[in-house]
Amino acid sequence: MKKTKSRNMIFAILKYAVVLTLTFSMLVPFVWMLSASFKTNLEVFAFPIQWIPEVFHFENYSNVWEIANYPRMFLNTVKLTAIITVLQVLTSTLAAYAFSKIKFPERDVLFLLYLATMMVPYQVVMIPQFSIIRNMGLSNTHMALILIQAFTPMGVFLIKQFFDGIPNELIEAARIDGLNEFGIYSRIMLPLSKSAIVSLSILTITATWNDFLAPLIYISDKDLFTIQLGLRNLCSEYTAEYGQIMAASVMSVIPIFVLYCIFQRFFEEGMISGAVKG
Amino acid sequence: MKKKLLCLFMAAALALGLTACGGNGGNGGSDGDGGSSDANAGKDDQVTLRLALWDYEVDGPTTYEPIIKAFEDANPDIKIEVVSSPNADYETKLTTMLSGGDEVDLFFAKSNTALPGVQSKGFCMDLTPLFEENKYDLTPYGTVIEQQMTYDGDVYALPFRTNDWILFYNKKIFDDVKMEYPSNDMTWEQVGELAKEITAKTDDGIYGYSFSPKMGFIFPALAGTEDGFDITTSDLSCMTKALDWILDMQESGAMEEYAESVSMSKDQMYFMKGEWAMMWNGSWFVQNLNNQEDLGFEWGVAKSPYWEGTEKNGFVTSTPLCISASTKHPDEAYKFLTFMCGEEGAEILATTNLVPGYMNDEVLASYTSNLNLDESSIEALTNNVTYSFGEPNPVFSQIISAGQKEAELVLTGNETPEEFVKNFEAQRAELIENAE
C-alpha cells in the first residue's frame, strides 16, 4: 500500500515535470516575441535580453494596423477561413464515411489515390493548378483560394481514420433498426467523432489562416489580401523592421488563439461525449 | 471495375475541359480576367497594362508611383495595373504568372543576373525590331545594354536603374579618431588596414568594415580579383585572395563574424545605427540614408575598392524591365517601357537618389543636385568603370548561386579558400555539363 502510494507520488512529480518543462519551452519564444513587438528594430537583438522593454513602442502595432489595412485583411481572412473550414469538414466527413463504412470494390484503390496525391510536393502542382483556375476565370478571386483549399485529401484521411475506430457493430445495429446511410452518418458517426471534427477544424483553420503561398500566387488585388500576405508585403527583406514583424505576428496569432480558446470548450465536450458512448 | 474507374476519370476530365473552354470563351479578348473591375469599367479604347514588380508597398510611393502617374497623365488611354509581391517571393509569383498563362505585359527581372534565365526560356520580347522601327537611341544607357541586356545581338530589356557598388562611410567615426575619410582610389588591402586601425581606436561594438550578411552583398568583390573575370570560364583560384582578405578581417575583429551577423540579423541598419565605420553596398542605399530623418551623423561615399594588381574599377548591377513575349498590347507596352526607362522616367527617378539606367547631362545634373553630398562623394557616384560577372548564359545565375553557397562555407569556417576553389570548380563543371 505504502509502496504504491510513493510510486504514485513519483509518477505524479514526473508527470508534472515533463508537462511543465514542455509548456515552458513552448511559451518562452512567444514571450520573447511579445516583448520584441514593443521594441525598436535595434533593441530586438540586444544582449542580455530585456524581457520588459524600457519604452513600449506601440507604434509597431499602429503601423501595422494602419498601413497594412489590417481590418480589411482580417475580414477577408475570417471569411475565407470560415467558408473553407465548413466545406472541408462537410465534404471530408461525407467522403470519409464512404471510405470507412461502405464496402465497395474500388475503395482501397481510390483511397490510395487520395493518399498518393498528398505525396507530390505542392511546388510542382502549383503551376498546373494555377492554369486550371485561370482558365475558369477565377484568378485574383477568393473563390480560387476556396476551391483549392476546401477539398484537400488530408481532411478525408484524418476523419476516415477516426471513423475506422468506431465499431462496425454499431452501424450494423443501426442498419437493422432501419436507419438509412445518411441517417447513420448524421445521427451516429458525426456525434461520435466530434473531437475528430474539432481536430480537423483546428488543422484547417490554422492552415488557411497561416497560408501564404496560395494567396501570394492567386491574389493581386490589395482589397482581397489576407493577413499573411498583407503582413509579408509590409515587411520587406531589405528594410526589415523586426519590432514590426513581431507585432504583425502577434496580431496574426491572437485571433486564432482566441478562436482556439472558444473551441476548447466544444473540444472538451466533444471528447467527453465520444468517450461515454464509445 | 477498372473500366468504370476510367469512365469516371474521363467524365471528370471532360467536365474540366468544358469549364476550361467556357472560361476561355467568356474571358477572351479585352476582358483580361486578372484585371480589376474598375480597369474594365473605363472607356472601350482604354488599355490596361499589367506590370509585375516587387515590394511596391515599401518602394512604391518613393520610386514607382510618381513615374506611373506621370505616364498615365501623358497617356490617358493607357492604365497601369501594378502586380506586386514581397521581395523574397517575387520569383515564385512571376514564374507562376508567366508559366501559368496569366496576363503580364511588362515585368522587372530581379537583377541582371536573373535576366539570362527568363530570356533563354522565351519570356521576354525581342525589342530590337521595335527600337529600329521607332529609331530609338540606346546610347544614353551606356555599356549596360551591351554587357547585360543583349543576347545574340538582340536587346531584350532596358535598365530601369543601375547600381554601383560603393563604399559608404560614417564621417563621425572617422572624425572622432582623427583619421582621413576613405578616398576614391583605394585598394581592398588599404581598406582592410584602415578598418583595423579604426577598430583598434574605437570602443567595443564598433567595426571598421562590414556588409549586410547575405552572400549577394560580398560575392561581387570576389569577382573583382582578376581583370576580365568571367564566372563561367575563368580560373577560380584568383578568388582566394578576396576570401583570405575577409577571413583576415573577421579574425582581426575589424569585421563582425558573418555567422554572428546572420543570427542577429545585423544588416545595413547597423550602419545607420553608427556601429559600422565603412560598408560596401549598392548605390541604392543612398536613398535609404537620405530618407532617414534623424541619423545622428554625417556620411559620405567613396568609389568601390579594387584589388591590388587589377585595374581600378567597381561592380555594377542593373534592374532590367522586359516586355512579356505574350503581351497582347506590344505597342502600348513599348510606350510604357521607353517612358519608364527613358528620359521622362529618368528625370523623375533622378530626384529620388536612385541612379537611372538612362543617363544624359540633365539627368546627371538632376541626380547629383539632389544627393546632398560632398563633392568627393558625388564624384564617387559618377563616371565609374565597371565590371560584372562576365558573359551571361542560361546557367549563369545557377553558377553564381553555387559560388555563393560555397563562399558561405568559407566565411562560416566550414571550408578553406582552397577547398572553395576545388568545390566550386567541380560544381561549375557539373552545372555546365548538365545544362546540355
Next chain:
Amino acid sequence: MSKTNVKNKRSTAIVRRNRRKAYLFLLPNFIGFVVFTLIPVAMALFYSFTNYDGNRRMDFIRLTNFIKLFSDSSFVISLKNTIIYTVGTVPLIIILSLLVSVLMNNGVKGAPIYRAIMLFPHIASIVAVTVVWQFLYNAKNGPINQILRSIGVVDPPSWLSDQKTALLAVMIMIIWKGIGYYMITYLAGLRGIPKDQYEAATVDGANAWEKLIYVTIPNLRPVTFYATIMCIINSFQVFTPIYVMTKGGPGRATSVLVLKIYEDAFVNYKFGYASAEAMILFLLILVVTLIQFYHNKKLEA
C-alpha cells in the same frame, strides 16, 4: 449450380447498390479533389518525362531527367538531407506527442491551459518563429548556448552556421513546432477508447505501463497511422522552415528536396526536371506509406 448463380446475382446487386451509395457520399469532395488536386498532379507526373521549361519547350524525353538526377550532386545531397531529417524528426514527434497526450489525459491540473500553450508553435507564423529561433541559436550569446555553458559544456556548437549541426538545429525547431498538433490529435483519439477496456485490464492486475502497451496503443492504431503518415509526408516535403531559416545553407548543409525542387522550377525554369525530382520524392513517400498501410492491415486482421 443455380443456387450459386442466385447468390452471385444477389452479391452483384449489393455491390452495385453499395457502390452507388459510396459515390454519392464521395461526390462533393471527389469533384473538387479531381479538378484541383488530381489533374494538376497528373500533369506534373507527365512533365517529369519532358524537358518542359514553363514556356515554349516541351519534348518527350523519356527517362533522361531521372538519369540526370543521380549525377546531380545537389540532388543527391538534398535527398540525403531529407532522409536524415525525416528519420530524425518523425519518430521523436510521434513518440513525444503520444507520451505527452497520455500524461495530459492522466488527470493533470490545468490541462486545458497547457494544451493551449503547446498549440502555440503550431499556430504561429513560421516567419516569426524562425526569427526567434535564429536568435536562440546565436553561437556567442544565444540563450541555448548560455544554458549549455552554464551546465559545463565548454565548447557549445555554433548551430546554424556549422555544417555539421545546422540540420540538427532545424530538426529541433521542427520537433518543437510539431508536438502540439499531434498531441491534440492523440488526445482526440484517447477519448475514443472505451473505458471498460481499462477496467478489465485493472481487474486483470495490469499496471500503468501494461495498460499503455496493451490497451492504449492498440486502440490508437488508426490515429497513429494517420499521425505517422502525415508526419512522414510533412517531413519529406519540408520547405518553408528551411527556406526562411537557412535557405539550405551554410553551403548545402540544410538543402532538402523540396527546396531543390523549388529552385529548379521557379528560379531555373526547369519544370520537367523539377517534376522528375518530385516524382522521386513521391515514390519515396509512397513506399514508406505502403509499408505502413499493409503493416496496419495485417495488425487489424
